[in-house]
Amino acid sequence: MSKQWLAALAAGLLTAAPASALEIRVDPAPVYVFDLSPDRGIYDVLLQNILVLNDADQPVEVTGLRVELFAMGELLSSARVPATKISARAAQFAGLDQAGVLSMMDFQFHLSTLLPEGARLSGDASLEPQEAYLNSGLYVASSGLPDTARITVEGPGADLGQVEVPVSRYQSPTEYRVPVNGRWMVVASADAAQHHRWVLSSEFAIDIVRMRKDFMSHKGTGERLTDYATFGAPVLAAADGVVVAARDDRPDNAAMMRRPDEAFDAYLQRVMSLQQAILAENGFEGAAGNHLLIRHTSGEYALYAHLREGSLRVKAGDEVRAGDAIAQAGSSGNSTEPHLHFQIIDGPDLNSARGIPFEFSGLKEDWISMQHRHLRAGDVIEQE
Numbered sequence: 001m002s003k004q005w006l007a008a009l010a011a012g013l014l015t016a017a018p019a020s021a022l023e024i025r026v027d028p029a030p031v032y033v034f035d036l037s038p039d040r041g042i043y044d045v046l047l048q049n050i051l052v053l054n055d056a057d058q059p060v061e062v063t064g065l066r067v068e069l070f071a072m073g074e075l076l077s078s079a080r081v082p083a084t085k086i087s088a089r090a091a092q093f094a095g096l097d098q099a100g101v102l103s104m105m106d107f108q109f110h111l112s113t114l115l116p117e118g119a120r121l122s123g124d125a126s127l128e129p130q131e132a133y134l135n136s137g138l139y140v141a142s143s144g145l146p147d148t149a150r151i152t153v154e155g156p157g158a159d160l161g162q163v164e165v166p167v168s169r170y171q172s173p174t175e176y177r178v179p180v181n182g183r184w185m186v187v188a189s190a191d192a193a194q195h196h197r198w199v200l201s202s203e204f205a206i207d208i209v210r211m212r213k214d215f216m217s218h219k220g221t222g223e224r225l226t227d228y229a230t231f232g233a234p235v236l237a238a239a240d241g242v243v244v245a246a247r248d249d250r251p252d253n254a255a256m257m258r259r260p261d262e263a264f265d266a267y268l269q270r271v272m273s274l275q276q277a278i279l280a281e282n283g284f285e286g287a288a289g290n291h292l293l294i295r296h297t298s299g300e301y302a303l304y305a306h307l308r309e310g311s312l313r314v315k316a317g318d319e320v321r322a323g324d325a326i327a328q329a330g331s332s333g334n335s336t337e338p339h340l341h342f343q344i345i346d347g348p349d350l351n352s353a354r355g356i357p358f359e360f361s362g363l364k365e366d367w368i369s370m371q372h373r374h375l376r377a378g379d380v381i382e383q384e
């Protein structure tokens, strides 16, 4: 790896060589794969944010954006954003920026650090000097494990700029155990079809629910929080560490649950307005509800979210050992039914940290073998 890359990695992003008039910023970088089907050698990557900034004194027209994945110099797969999509997205993002949505969602778009002082987003594919185009959520799957992603900005008749970022299958230096006891089901993972993957700090997060003996998550109709086996279940530290953030003063959010007589569309509308209110008030931290953030010696942080009101057994500054009971699972923050949201991030700030992949060690293999691959929705997990 070149010294230039190392310096860029230290800064948390990678920048194109100044040979072109365009600056291409990829955030976060490097890029980590998710195991889509590792037994068949299929992986996927999501380029969360690509910012194309016109540093020249002439306008430039962006007619395409191309991502190519390579392994040892061999092209594995590619994806391309055509000119029509670039125009539409530029208009959409400029509108969202004016409405204040992008600053409210800085935990996702990182514009406060990505966009240099004095620069602004363009409303179309023509970038005036100091105008930028933001491409968020560019997904590519590949047959074979890539080591490099090449991002190319296309112009009329010629490419305008290019940058390469390293891609890898991240291996955590920390050994994590399942943060609960008993049999739990993964109901959301980093699968691209699910919500976590598209949120930068939650990219590799999992949602888990406790299963009853009859394999249901709740008894009866599940109208009440206490109907759920998850609600009040002990949450355990996944590894040794130190608590850096703790709060449990938020109510468990029964209002977010679907009412038995409620049509799905009406429920969706209602939940979306509740979610927007939470984000507008406290951003990602508000969405996490009651939570614990624990720092591990590797420099990784584990976030336990949607914990039960008043259930924390540790406070900031406390040391914990793997397996210690630290709280109870609940349904606070942006939670539509009791579950534990667990994610590993690379820093203590929920608004600037990135999500990183992890695996649990010591899983029981009774149900399906999940050793050596990332968890998927439908996996049943239980600590040995």
Ligand SMILES: [Zn+2]
Residues within 6 Å of the ligand: 188, 196, 205, 206, 207, 341, 342
């Ligand atoms: Zn979640």
